[in-house]
C-alpha cells in the first residue's frame with residue numbers, strides 16, 4: 516500500500532514536470548513504483564529520480580517515463596513494442612493504455628522477475644521476452660508504437676522497418692556518457708519526420724543477449 520500523502524506528492528511532481536495527459540497520469544497512478552524498485556532504494560520509489568536495479572541498469576525517472584509515454588500518443592487499439600524492460604515499470608504503464616504490449620530485455624535476470632511480477636498485478640496485455648531488442652520482434656510486426664528506453668547512437672533501421680505507416684517511435688539518441696536527445700519519429704507515407712523533445716540520460720542500447 517502507498518500512503519495517500521506520498522501518492523499525492525508523487526502525482527503532483529509528475530504534473531509539475533510536464534506530465535499533463537490525463538490518461539497517462541491515470542495509468543501512472545495505477546502502477547505502484549515501489550514494486551519495481553529493489554532493496555533499500557524502495558523508500559525513494561516515489562521520488563522523481565532514476566534508481567539502480569540489477570545488472571547495473573536503472574529504473575527510469577517517473578517524469579521522463581510520463582513524458583515519453585505522452586509523446587508516444589498510445590491509443591487503446593495499439594500494439595506497442597518496448598525495448599528495454601528493466602524491472603517493467605514503463606511496460607506496466609503502457610499496458611493500461613494499449614491493446615497489447617511486448618517488451619524485450621537482454622538480461623534474463625531482469626526479464627524473469629518482470630514476467631512474474633506482471634502475472635501478480637492487475638494489468639492489461641503485456642508480454643516480456645528475453646532477447647536482443649535491436650532485432651525487434653519480426654513475428655509481431657508491424658507495431659503502431661515503438662519505445663526504446665535505452666540510448667542508441669542512431670535510430671535502428673531494423674526497428675523503423677517494424678513500425679507501421681502512421682506509427683510513432685520514441686527513443687533517446689546519442690553517446691551514452693553524454694547528454695542524449697529524446698526524439699520522436701513519425702512514419703508517414705512520404706517518409707520519416709523527426710522531432711526533438713527533451714534532453715535525457717539513459718543507459719546504452721547494447722547489441723546481443725547479456726550473459727546474466
Ligand code: SAH
Pocket residue numbers: 572573574575598599600601602603604605606619620621622625646647648649664665718719720721722723
Ligand atoms: N523501461 C525501463 C528502463 C530500464 S533501463 C523502466 O521502465 O524503468 C533500459 C534497459 O534496456 C536495461 O534493462 C537494459 O538491459 C535494456 N537493454 C539495453 N540494450 C538492450 C537490447 N539490445 N535489447 C533489450 N534490452 C536492452
